[in-house]
Amino acid sequence: MMMLRLILLLLGTGLITIQAEEPVNQTIIGSNPFLSAGAYALRSGDFEEGLSLTLQGLNTVRTLRDRVSAFNNLCAGYLGLGQFTKALESCDRALELNDRNWRIFNNRALALLGVGRIAAAREDLEKGLAFNPDSPTLAKVASLIEAKELSKAVTADRENEKH
Numbered sequence: 001m002m003m004l005r006l007i008l009l010l011l012g013t014g015l016i017t018i019q020a021e022e023p024v025n026q027t028i029i030g031s032n033p034f035l036s037a038g039a040y041a042l043r044s045g046d047f048e049e050g051l052s053l054t055l056q057g058l059n060t061v062r063t064l065r066d067r068v069s070a071f072n073n074l075c076a077g078y079l080g081l082g083q084f085t086k087a088l089e090s091c092d093r094a095l096e097l098n099d100r101n102w103r104i105f106n107n108r109a110l111a112l113l114g115v116g117r118i119a120a121a122r123e124d125l126e127k128g129l130a131f132n133p134d135s136p137t138l139a140k141v142a143s144l145i146e147a148k149e150l151s152k153a154v155t156a157d158r159e160n161e162k163h
Contacts, residue, residue: 019069019105047080068098084114102132
């Protein structure tokens with residue numbers, strides 16, 4: 001139940017970040033209509049369709065930038081479905097290709113939070129903030145991490161009181 005509330009919170013606040021290709025005419029050589037349509041579906045909240053289109057687009061990616069965006073968008077899609085382990089795997093793939101993108105660190109922090117790795121989520125948040133210190137999205141994720149840390153501390157205190 002707590003994970004469902006977390007997912008709804010993420011969707012409602014726009015914490016999950018989607019990377020879209022620059023809007024281009026689909027007849028231009030090099031554009032990837034699957035990645036564009038996948039990003040649109042993800043932004044619209046249709047995570048299953050977004051994942052399907054992004055996976056199709058990943059098979060025909062021609063640039064490193066598009067590959068990074070595709071893996072980050074897969075991460076976002078899996079976050080939206082509450083599949084945090086798969087989200088983590090996709091974010092890790094994106095970071096292998098580009099470790100200087102705050103959006104990837106944002107999404108991976110959320111995936112880490114989803115699997116209960118609060119300290120690692122905080123580390124990724126700090127890495128993201130190094131690239132975009134004024135991001136309102138990262139500030140919201142920071143608040144979410146702080147709330148999770150507080151909740152964990154309260155739970156630990158209650159457990160200690162029982163013993």
